[in-house]
Amino acid sequence: MIKVLRGFRYTVPVEDIPENGLHLVFEDISGVLADAEECRIQDTAKGEVFLHRVDGDVHVNGNVAAVIAIRCDRCLEEYNQEIDTSFFYTLVPSQSVEGKKEIALEKEDMEVSFYNGAEIQIGEIFREQILLQIPMRHVCREDCKGICSGCGADLNIEKCRCRSEILDNPFSVLKELGQAAK
Ligand SMILES: [Zn+2]
């Protein structure tokens, strides 16, 4: 069964997943990062997920594509990162975590995540998958020079003014002289 949906807040009761699986296509999940601090969706984001029930477990197979705006740690300007990622893992009811841990160890290639045993929040899946693609270090480009901590100049586009400020300001010169005299 295929369903095409708008928005991203969508909850699937596991018992409603048909025998032959449930295919959900989300045409616009732009709101999915609304509460994320370090990034936001820049453009339309799309997601697709195929859910297949195997006993109490749910196999999740999907894809998410988006352009994300991230703030650079060094210069504080936003830059874009394109994300287009496919994922596959098994959702296991969290109340049976102990038993499933053994299963997860037996099948090391099987990626396991948990759900509450009753329903699956699809928006959460996309959110998680997008955030996984964002590196810990946010840098707009490898050679970003960042902002001078002294004068606040964006060193990518302007020169540091620290040195000239000292020369222009007679008081700072006096201060330097005072320190030299001590
Ligand atoms: Zn930067």
Ligand SMILES: [Zn+2]
């Ligand atoms: Zn400076």
